[in-house]
Amino acid sequence: MRLKDTGEFGLIQLFRKKFPSQNKKVVLGLGDDCAVIKASPQKLLLLTTDSLMEKVHFDTSYLTWEQIGKKSMAANISDMAAMGGEPISGLLSLGLPKRMETDYVLKLYSGINRMAKSFGFSISGGDIFLSDKVVITVSLLGEVKPSFLKKRSGAKEGDILCVTGELGESFAGLELLKKYRKLSRFPSDKKILDKHLNPLPRLKESRVLVKNLKVTSMIDISDGLLGDLYHILEESKVGAVLFEEKIPISKKISKISQHLKYSSLHYALNSGEEYELLFTIKKGNIESLKRLKIRISVIGEITNRVKRIEMIDKNGKVKALKKRGYEHF
Amino acid sequence: MRLKDTGEFGLIQLFRKKFPSQNKKVVLGLGDDCAVIKASPQKLLLLTTDSLMEKVHFDTSYLTWEQIGKKSMAANISDMAAMGGEPISGLLSLGLPKRMETDYVLKLYSGINRMAKSFGFSISGGDIFLSDKVVITVSLLGEVKPSFLKKRSGAKEGDILCVTGELGESFAGLELLKKYRKLSRFPSDKKILDKHLNPLPRLKESRVLVKNLKVTSMIDISDGLLGDLYHILEESKVGAVLFEEKIPISKKISKISQHLKYSSLHYALNSGEEYELLFTIKKGNIESLKRLKIRISVIGEITNRVKRIEMIDKNGKVKALKKRGYEHF
Missing domain, CATH: 3.30.1330.10 (PurM-like, N-terminal domain)
Known part of the structure; x- marks a missing residue:
């Protein structure tokens, strides 16, 4: 083999x-x-x-x-x-x-x-x-x-799934860079490239989260939201349901979607190298979450359907999603 | 540049x-x-x-x-x-x-x-x-x-320079491997290849040394005796004199010298990847040294002639040696 x-x-x-x-x-x-x-x-x-x-x-x-x-x-x-x-x-x-x-x-x-x-x-x-x-x-x-140590393995059924920041820019930026190669030929606002070119790890945000909330599991998004969520599900032996409307899709990529190959949602779900934090908290922590001065989106909930990722779309329809984590080989 | x-x-x-x-x-x-x-x-x-x-x-x-x-x-x-x-x-x-x-x-x-x-x-x-x-x-x-931490920088004038084990086999073994390629064509006892093929780090020996002696500086021989001695001299701002007759040249390489390009002494002085320990101790420690159940050779002394390596040969003649540490570029 x-x-x-x-x-x-x-x-x-x-x-x-x-x-x-x-x-x-x-x-x-x-x-x-x-x-x-x-x-x-x-x-x-x-x-x-x-x-x-x-x-x-x-x-x-x-x-x-x-x-x-x-x-x-x-x-x-x-x-x-x-x-x-x-x-x-x-x-x-x-x-x-x-x-x-x-x-x-x-x-x-x-x-x-x-x-x-x-x-x-x-x-x-x-x-x-x-x-x-x-x-x-x-x-x-x-x-x-x-007491601050957070693993991938602590998520429990009923926990709330959250993510910091906005998603999709790193993947979309990489695609634009590959397409246009030279920055001078670039068709739109170069700020969309920032997350890919100058990523900032969420170390300070992590500190605020572990100090103020009962974080039950955490991972950084380096393989894409779906890929890294799957890692949490695997290690925690649980499943998750995502609310499509709550995924924090970057407004910048929505604006230049005509230059891009896929839908904005696709970028948000599959963008690696985002370095945002994906984490789960106890349900009772939602009020404390709102008081933090960090951009956090509640995007889903942990279920007991082991390793299954489902999404509820705008019309309330549930569909199963495939993980697409990046593999080198 | x-x-x-x-x-x-x-x-x-x-x-x-x-x-x-x-x-x-x-x-x-x-x-x-x-x-x-x-x-x-x-x-x-x-x-x-x-x-x-x-x-x-x-x-x-x-x-x-x-x-x-x-x-x-x-x-x-x-x-x-x-x-x-x-x-x-x-x-x-x-x-x-x-x-x-x-x-x-x-x-x-x-x-x-x-x-x-x-x-x-x-x-x-x-x-x-x-x-x-x-x-x-x-x-x-x-x-x-x-108290066990040993750096390259602690050697002082008058300290005794020592080395564990025997030297030269790793370099000689590598040369033979390159020359004959296949082990089946190998002209002599394959044991000479052991140090190159299956090196054993001197972790246990290190423990015995730092527990029992006043080791003032230490380094492992990965760049050759001269190269690594030079690192000690640079960091300690001292010099060293070596006694040619005391260098522990491997008997195995002396035996097969007809298959080799250089003198046995050359291999002993310049063999990298030996993973023997080169160290200095206070002069008063020589008696304690003899009681240890490790093969150790006293090969020289630390001088005040900064970054100079000299060697006293069999006839008592002093000559200056060049360091030859391995550089990748």
């Missing part, structure tokens, strides 16, 4: 099954946004890693090296946010071609460092090696108070 | 200068074997990462996937040993080609896991992505008691 048949998530399942965790200090291993390690009774450590590879994850024809650096750090910070934690220190492993301009590498590092700095930490170690294409692997150490 | 001009270590120096560490919890950033983070007054955390790339770091014509997995973990564990620490948990980022056999990936993971298991921990998270060539990045979290 080859990887294109096994698939990315199939491979992770094989790893989990065949090689269970060894160290008693590891509270949570493969299968969430971060690994969780018990440092002391008062503190848990979080570990996460994320790689970007030239041509696979980014294209230098429309991203600057500084933006690529920021993106590689954003993905990791977002994983910390998804678990309610805060980053302390980062490691960087860089695969670089011999002929690459040193100045570009410094811009890349500057982007990584600037994103880290804005969240109060920096890169403290790493590795550099020769590679045909640029490979950037950031690993992050973070910490979290045990 | 391009990377081939800046060089690997030049680039790291640029990173250190331009982007200093931000977080107060980071006690030691870029430039040692691990980053050091203060978790509590009683405990320091260690972070390290190391990547292996197909064709650059390993060749599947003479290494099995299981051996490649073990090697990728060994390098990281060795970095922990070099600082006196112990690993707790690992992260794995894997770049894999679509057409790769899933079975090979499982063998690779099994090697990684087996090496980790033999030191009491395992992989607890990671990332998988599409790549033309296999890229393996292991990141490791470890811990160390503050």
